[in-house]
Each structure stands twice: as structure tokens, then as C-alpha cells.
Amino acid sequence: NAGVMQNPRHLVRRRGQEARLRCSPMKGHSHVYWYRQLPEEGLKFMVYLQKENIIDESGMPKERFSAEFPKEGPSILRIQQVVRGDSAAYFCASSLAGGPDTQYFGPGTRLTVL
Amino acid sequence: AQTVTQSQPEMSVQEAETVTLSCTYDTSESDYYLFWYKQPPSRQMILVIRQEAYKQQNATENRFSVNFQKAAKSFSLKISDSQLGDAAMYFCAYRRWGGGADGLTFGKGTHLIIQP
Numbered sequence: 001n002a003g004v005m006q007n008p009r010h011l012v013r014r015r016g017q018e019a020r021l022r023c024s025p026m027k028g029h030s031h032v033y034w035y036r037q038l039p040e041e042g043l044k045f046m047v048y049l050q051k052e053n054i055i056d057e058s059g060m061p062k063e064r065f066s067a068e069f070p071k072e073g074p075s076i077l078r079i080q081q082v083v084r085g086d087s088a089a090y091f092c093a094s095s096l097a098g099g100p101d102t103q104y105f106g107p108g109t110r111l112t113v114l
Numbered sequence: 115a116q117t118v119t120q121s122q123p124e125m126s127v128q129e130a131e132t133v134t135l136s137c138t139y140d141t142s143e144s145d146y147y148l149f150w151y152k153q154p155p156s157r158q159m160i161l162v163i164r165q166e167a168y169k170q171q172n173a174t175e176n177r178f179s180v181n182f183q184k185a186a187k188s189f190s191l192k193i194s195d196s197q198l199g200d201a202a203m204y205f206c207a208y209r210r211w212g213g214g215a216d217g218l219t220f221g222k223g224t225h226l227i228i229q230p
Contacts, residue, residue: 031216033216033217033218035217035218035220040222041222041223042118042205042220042221042222042223043159043205043218043220044220045217045218045219046217048216048217055216056216056217058217059217089157091159093159095216100147100166100211102149102161102164103161103216103218104161105151105158105159105160106158107156107157107158108157108158108159110157
């Protein structure tokens with residue numbers, strides 16, 4: 001049973017470029033969460049999605065960040081016009097359902113903005 | 115808003131001994147979930163143990179157990195017979211009960227060092 005897959009594992013972008021991070025949930029899971037981890041910090045919740053719906057985006061920055069989870073394919077976290085402060089590890093988690101179901105994490109994507 | 119506090123940035127323990135990692139949280143909710151996640155140098159987040167607030171019995175998973183004190187809003191993790199593979203960052207996390215707001219709130223973590 002494959003776990004949560006994230007790619008790329010490492011991504012380098014120059015300031016002003018776009019970053020696209022992909023997350024494939026565990027088989028059968030239809031709930032996806034994105035978190036950001038800054039150096040020396042814990043993970044911060046960004047957004048919670050189900051297939052084709054954003055359920056909770058209370059942790060997403062208002063500008064430049066967007067997320068989607070289409071009917072087919074992986075979930076995408078998109079960061080437009082990246083800045084150095086966007087450098088962080090971005091983790092995706094998935095669960096079978098919402099509520100009490102455990103969230104299983106992917107290995108993360110480390111974004112470096114030059 | 116809920117907050118999670120881990121007051122020990124770093125802990126060190128001798129191999130085979132027992133160590134306890136502290137976690138306190140602040141919430142006005144009466145039902146919720148608590149978790150401990152482990153993040154080894156690979157940076158993969160691994161679930162160690164979970165506790166439902168309505169359960170009075172402390173959760174246990176092999177060498178890992180928790181001391182859940184609901185009134186004190188305390189949720190400590192005890193690791194018995196520490197092994198070198200236990201070396202990692204440990205994060206305490208909270209999630210409210212009910213749907214619609216399922217994001218986890220994490221503490222800043224405790225770096226656990228295992229001395230051989």
C-alpha cells in the first residue's frame with residue numbers, strides 16, 4: 001500500500017517564479033491537507049480539501065497561494081511570484097474521511113527560493 | 115484559537131532509559147483529539163500515538179504511552195526503553211472535534227537525543 005506521495009522532493013525557484021507542488025493521497029483517501037514548516041518551527045496548517053472542494057483555507061496566505069484537488073489527479077499547491085520567505089518544507093497529508101480519521105503525511109517538498 | 119506548547123526544545127536520554135516529553139494545550143472545546151508525531155532526520159512525519167479526549171484511559175503503543183490530564187490540559191509522551199532509532203523531533207498536535215476544521219495545530223517540537 002503506497003503511502004502519501006509528494007513531488008518534487010526538492011524544488012528550487014528564483015524570486016518571481018511559480019512553484020507547483022504535487023500530492024497524491026493514499027489509495028482510497030479523498031481528504032487532503034497541506035501544511036508548511038518553516039525552519040525550527042512546527043507545521044502550520046494551510047488548507048483542507050476534498051475532491052473538487054476547498055473545505056477550510058483559513059491558514060492560506062491571502063495572496064499568491066492557491067490549492068486544488070481535482071476529480072482526477074493529484075492535489076496541487078501553487079505559489080505564484082515566490083519570495084524568499086516562501087522557502088520552507090511543504091507537507092501534504094491525507095485521510096480516509098474527515099473528522100476523527102488519522103492524517104498520514106507525505107515526505108514533504110523542500111522549496112528553496114533564491 | 116487553540117495553541118499547543120512544548121516547553122522542552124531539546125531532551126537527552128541514555129539508551130534503554132525512559133524519557134518523558136511534555137505538551138500542554140489551550141482550548142475551550144470539551145471534545146478533541148491529541149497526537150504525537152515523530153519527525154526523524156528524513157523529515158517524514160510519522161504518527162506515534164493518538165488520544166481521544168473523551169477517553170479516560172491513556173493510549174499506549176508498545177514502548178510509547180501518554181499521560182493525558184484533561185483538567186490540566188496536559189498531554190505528555192513517555193518513551194520506555196529508549197532506542198537509538200527514537201532520536202527525532204517530536205511534535206504534539208491538537209485537532210478539534212467535528213468536521214469542517216480538521217487541520218492539526220502543532221507545537222514547536224522537542225528534539226530528542228539518544229545517548230548510546
